[in-house]
Every structure is written in structure tokens, then in C-alpha cells.
Amino acid sequence: MAEAPTWIVLARDVSDSVTIHGQRRTVLAAALDVDTGLIVNVLPGTSVDSVLPRALKAALVSPAAPLPKAVPNRIVAPPELLQDVTAAAAGLSKLANTEVIEGEQMHEAEEILDSLVGHMEGRAQPDDPPSVQDWRQLYGELAAFTEAAPWKRWTDSDWFPARLELDGHVAELDCLVLGNAGVQHGFNAIPDANDLLKASTSGGKNTLEHLDEALIVHLDPWRETHGLNADKARRYGWPSEARFVPSLLTVRDRQPADLSRTDARLLALAIRGVLSQDNRRLVPADTRALTGEFTFEDGAVGRYRIDRP
DSSP states (O other): OOOOOEEEEEEEEOTTTOOOTTOSOOEEEEEEETTTOOEEEEEEESSHHHHHHHHHHHHHHSOOTTOOOOOOSEEEEOGGGHHHHHHHHHTOGGGTTOEEEEOOOOHHHHHHHHHHHHHHTTOBOOSSOOOHHHHHHHHHHHHHHHHHOGGGTSOTTOEEEEEEEETTEEEEEEEEEEOTTSSOEEEEEESOHHHHHHHHHTTOSOGGGGOTTOEEEEEEOGGGOOHHHHHHHHHTTOOTTOSOEEEEEEEETTEEEOOOHHHHHHHHHHHHHHHHHHHTTTSOOSOSEEEEEEEOTTSOEEEEEEEOO
16 A cells, blocks of 8 residues: 655745736645655635635545545645645545644745746746756855846946856857846846847847847846746845846747756856956956856856956
8 A cells, every 4th residue: 555645735826927817816726746746736726725725625636647646644834834724634524634744945846836837927848947956056146146236347248258068068158247228137148149139130020039048137126026036036045125136037949948957057157157257357367268167066067168258
């Protein structure tokens, strides 16, 4: 007889990301199987207290394939949801003997929900999503970039040619610091800036066709950063008083997509390299090129070569 599973139960207001006809507010509730990382069931609703009982019942009665019907022996909920999940479980007789406990730092489960929300927003999802450690390091580099404010020193036409090496893969990207004009702050790493510039000056309408594999960061105020990007920033400790909050994107097959693990690591490498060049801006240099290394939490080492504009 199979051992009873453990579920993680999450609920999130996704009104800024997902719109359901006839609803002013959309809340997603999901039960995840701890052993497999699969979503047992997910349902939308208009409030946490109304959708959680339905989501738990659906997980019991209609689990998503290939998961079998099962009654969990334990349900784990984040601190802010513990009371609501406990109340929802208490209303279902099948969960009478199920323990409901508080969990903390459930980033892996939140990332699974992020992927679902990204899919619902219409972005392609990677086969190799970033790990929690990858996100943590990337947000660390983004925080350093925002604090350094390199847009004060470089214009929107100052391209940093970059060569990035990671896991035997070499990426040639042109990096651009945005914000000097005061319109849009951010950072772009683009495979071929010349192609993009030619397309924009020739009046091409679909610039996405020239942005495949581009890594794009927009920095906007909290009030303009909604949905998944705001949720992720909060989860990884982005300060509530920060002037700017990052939104991240790539392009695959001419369509917007969420970052893969390789994308996240290449972006961290590119930002580290450009900031290193920015740090030596006042130092006379014998060469335009600057090389360096970046060690990831799993021991992998990335290398960069960044040229000055």
C-alpha cells in the first residue's frame, strides 16, 4: 500500500496577471505533491476562503494525472495561509485525520506556481527552470545593479560587447544599460544589437523576431510592477522601499518566455561583468576588455569578457 502523501497548499491573488470573465478578482489555490513536485489540482476563485475548500476537495476527488487519488497525511501551508487552510481542511470529512502544519521558505513550491501563472499569462515555459539558488543569486546581482545606478554614467547607445562562458556554452551578447534618458530603466543583453538597430530604423513592426534569446530586465516602481514579477521580488527579499523593482523576460521563437536556468545564469554573468566595467570607469585602462569569473552556489563557474563601449 502506497504511503499517504504530503501536500503543500498555496493560494495567491493573481488578479494583475489572470482575468476571468465576470470576476473582478482572481485567486488561485493549488495543492502540490511534495514527493513529485506535481500539481495535484488547482482552481481559481474570487477569495482565499471561498476557493481553498473547493481546491482541497478537487485534489481529493480529481487529482491531475498521473497522480492517484489519495488522502494526505499532512498538509503544509505558509504562515499567512495556515488559518485558512486549517479551516478549509476541517470542513472536509476525508481530511479529519490530516495534520495541517506551518511551513516556511517554500520557494520551490512558489516557483511551481509561478510557472503556472506564467503559462496562463501566455509566456512559454522552460524545460530547465532556474533553481531557488539561481534566483537568489540573480536577484543579488539585480540589487547590486540597481544600487549602482550605472545609467547615470552610460547612455542608451553605449553597448557593452560580452562573451559569456557557462557549462561549455559560449554566448556572444551585446549589453545595454537603460535609464539615462529617464524613460525606461533596465538592462538588455541581446545576441546581435546591429540587427535590432537596423530593424528599428527600417520601421520593422515585429522586433521580437530580432530578440530571440535576448535577456531583458525592466526596472519600474512598485506601483507599476504587478503580478508574478512583484510576487517573486517580494519573495526574494526585494526592499519595499526600493525605487525600482525588476521584471524579467526572454524571447523564444519570437514569443515572450520565462527565463530558463541557463538564461538566469547568463543574465547574472552579464550584469556582473557590466558592473565590473562600470566600477573601473574612472581608471585608465590599457585595454577595453575586462575578464572575470562568477561562482554559482552549486560550484559551477561562469566566465565573462566585457568590452567597454
